[in-house]
Amino acid sequence: MSDRKTTPREITFQVRRFDPDSDVAPHWGEYKLHVHDGMTVLEALHQLKAEQEPTLAWRSSCRMGVCGSCGMFINDLPQLACQTQVLHLGTDVVTVAPLPNYENVKDLVPDLEPLIEKHAAVKPYIISLDQIEINAPTGEFLQTPEERESISQFTHCIKCGLCLAACPTVATDPLFLGPQALAQAYRYSADNRDCGLHDRLEAIDLFHGPYQCHLAGACSQACPKGVDPAFAIQLLKRTLVLDSIGFGKKKSSVAKIMPLADVVKAIEEFAPPPRTV
Amino acid sequence: MNSNKPTAYNNRLGIKGWVYAGRYTFERYLYLGHRVSGLGLIAYMVLHIIETANRMRGVEAWQGLMALFASWPFKIIEYLLFAMAVFHAMNGVRLLVTELGFFLGKPREPVYPYSTSIKRHRPLTFVIMGLAAMIIILGGSSLFFP
Numbered sequence: 001m002s003d004r005k006t007t008p009r010e011i012t013f014q015v016r017r018f019d020p021d022s023d024v025a026p027h028w029g030e031y032k033l034h035v036h037d038g039m040t041v042l043e044a045l046h047q048l049k050a051e052q053e054p055t056l057a058w059r060s061s062c063r064m065g066v067c068g069s070c071g072m073f074i075n076d077l078p079q080l081a082c083q084t085q086v087l088h089l090g091t092d093v094v095t096v097a098p099l100p101n102y103e104n105v106k107d108l109v110p111d112l113e114p115l116i117e118k119h120a121a122v123k124p125y126i127i128s129l130d131q132i133e134i135n136a137p138t139g140e141f142l143q144t145p146e147e148r149e150s151i152s153q154f155t156h157c158i159k160c161g162l163c164l165a166a167c168p169t170v171a172t173d174p175l176f177l178g179p180q181a182l183a184q185a186y187r188y189s190a191d192n193r194d195c196g197l198h199d200r201l202e203a204i205d206l207f208h209g210p211y212q213c214h215l216a217g218a219c220s221q222a223c224p225k226g227v228d229p230a231f232a233i234q235l236l237k238r239t240l241v242l243d244s245i246g247f248g249k250k251k252s253s254v255a256k257i258m259p260l261a262d263v264v265k266a267i268e269e270f271a272p273p274p275r276t277v
Numbered sequence: 278m279n280s281n282k283p284t285a286y287n288n289r290l291g292i293k294g295w296v297y298a299g300r301y302t303f304e305r306y307l308y309l310g311h312r313v314s315g316l317g318l319i320a321y322m323v324l325h326i327i328e329t330a331n332r333m334r335g336v337e338a339w340q341g342l343m344a345l346f347a348s349w350p351f352k353i354i355e356y357l358l359f360a361m362a363v364f365h366a367m368n369g370v371r372l373l374v375t376e377l378g379f380f381l382g383k384p385r386e387p388v389y390p391y392s393t394s395i396k397r398h399r400p401l402t403f404v405i406m407g408l409a410a411m412i413i414i415l416g417g418s419s420l421f422f423p
Contacts, residue, residue, distance in 0.1 A: 018286050026286055076299050100294065103285035111285055153384045166301070168308060171294020215375055216308035217395035218301045226387025231394035238378040 008034035011086055013048065015056065016097040018104050026104065029053065035086045041096060042070050042081035045108075058108035065224055068160030072108055073097040078165040078222045099165040114174075115161045118181035121203040124188055127196025130257075139259040141193040154187035154232050156225045163219035163229050175208040179219035179229030182210050186236035189249075197243060210237050304395055304402065311368045314361040321358055356420055360413045367409035371402060 010032055018026035031048050042060055049056045060070035063082045070081040074096055075089050086094060102110035128134050128141075163179035164170045170178050177185075185204050189197040204210060213233045220230040242248055258266070290297075295312060298305040332339050345351065375381055380401045381394040 020284055020286070023286075077301075098288060100288050100290045102288055104288040105285050110288065149386065150384050153387050156387055168295035168298075168305070171290040172292060174289065214308050214311055215304060215372055215395075216301070217304040217393070218308075220393040220395050221302055221305075223391075226389065226391030226393075228387070228391070228393045228395075231381055231384070234375050234381055234394070235378055235384075237376040241377065 006037050008036045009087065009092075011035045011044075012093045013044065014093060014095045015045075015048070015053075015108070016095075017056075017107055018098075019055075020106060029056075037085075037087055039086050040082055041072070041074055041079075041084045041086055041094070044086055044094075045081065045096070056108075057106045066158065068158035068224075071099050071110070071160045071162045071165065073099055073165065078162040080160060080162070080224045083224055099161060101165050101167070101170045102161065110161065110165075112159075112161050115159060115164055115178070115180060118177050119159065119184060122177065122181045122185040122188075122200050123196060123203070124184045126188065126191060126194045127199050128193065129195045133257060137260075139257040140263050142256045142258050143192055147192040151187050151190050154183050154190075154227055154229075157184060157187075157227050157229075158225055160224060162222040162224060163227075166218035166222035168216050168218060169212050169214070173208060173212060176212050177204065177209060179213075179233060182213070182236055183227060183229035183232035186232040186239065189239060190235065195249065197239065197248065204236070204240075210240070213237075302395060303399070307368055307371075307402070307406075310364055311372075314365040314368075317358070317361045318365060352420065356417055359416050359420070363412050363416065364409050367405050367412075371405045374401065 011034075013031045013033060015029050015031065016026050017023075017029045031052050033044055033048060033052075035044060040063075042063060045056065045058055058070065058072070058081070060082065061067040062069070065080050065083045068080070071078060072081045073079075074081065074084055075091060075094060078099055081096070096108060098104045098108045099110040102112060102114065105111050157180060159180065161180070163183075167176075167179055169176050182204070185200050188194050189200060210233050213230070215230060215234065217230050220228045223229060239248070295309060298309050328342065331342050346355075375394075375398060380398040382392075382397040385392075
């Protein structure tokens with residue numbers, strides 16, 4: 001168990017600095033800080049900013065690994081600063097750099113626009129054949145627990161962008177969709193309520209699509225939420241193969257609709273017991 | 278372009294991004310090996326066409342070239358080529374199997390500590406790489422000690 005009473009250890013932080021207004025290329029700043037057990041890299045950066053380097057810039061928000069804002073390249077691995085404890089890194093020198101494979105806006109701030117653009121390109125939403133039902137819903141699309149579990153893992157993506165920073169293919173091919181977008185392409189295409197695989201094919205092209213992935217597994221190693229994008233990409237490849245030989249999802253497999261009256265009835269049926277206090 | 282606008286720094290790793298596998302897992306090194314061996318085999322194909330084209334220069338030129346290829350340095354290069362071909366083929370089998378969704382397990386709720394498909398298919402990786410190593414060693418013994 002963490003014990004903050006233990007003597008703090010002096011750790012040297014090498015932080016990559018870049019100011020677009022004055023620098024042509026990044027340089028390294030070195031700072032020393034007494035780190036106690038349990039202190040995260042994000043907490044250390046806050047302390048450095050408060051005590052030593054007020055101009056230091058980074059992006060963060062929730063401090064609990066939910067928002068995905070504080071992705072950084074810590075000791076040569078993409079990690080969330082808020083989930084990385086300094087002493088767990090096991091080194092006396094900790095290097096903190098902005099996520100690679102993105103443009104560096106300032107200090108530790110990457111420009112995540114390509115991530116969002118690629119995510120949007122794969123149409124990350126349910127595409128249903130039943131447009132009448134979509135526009136004027138009469139009920140809810142049914143999904144069994146098994147159908148839900150088959151995609152659930154891939155719905156946990158927080159779009160932190162660590163997977164693109166880890167991916168060796170993204171490093172050399174800027175047009176490669178990358179693990180995040182491809183995982184989301186699979187997540188929606190595999191959803192039993194969706195019939196949009198063919199609509200996504202334009203984005204999931206062959207030259208910059210899933211077949212550029214040679215299963216390095218770096219994205220799955222880096223993912224802080226256990227999404228396992230490499231797994232989703234392999235399943236997407238299988239889906240594409242099955243679809244090309246005529247074993248793809250059939251229209252008959254489109255989710256059935258539960259009328260609203262039945263939905264209300266089901267809610268009543270599974271309603272919690274009355275309060276006792 | 279507005280010259281007053283601050284310019285972001287291009288932080289793309291480029292070639293270094295796939296050459297340097299750093300602290301990533303074993304499969305990341307296999308990725309590197311697969312790409313390097315693939316490039317090596319493409320280079321060999323080009324050199325092989327140039328080499329066989331020497332036959333057009335007459336029997337003597339061809340025999341001279343063959344004598345050169347029988348020397349030790351070329352035997353070692355030939356062995357490296359063989360090792361690259363075996364590794365690339367065996368790793369290709371691994372990729373083919375996984376691309377069809379086999380040996381990766383089933384999607385599951387991510388519960389910390391997370392189990393990835395990469396870990397789940399590692400036994401297959403070790404078996405295939407073990408086979409590749411055996412073939413490379415046996416091939417080397419037959420090449421160098423016929």
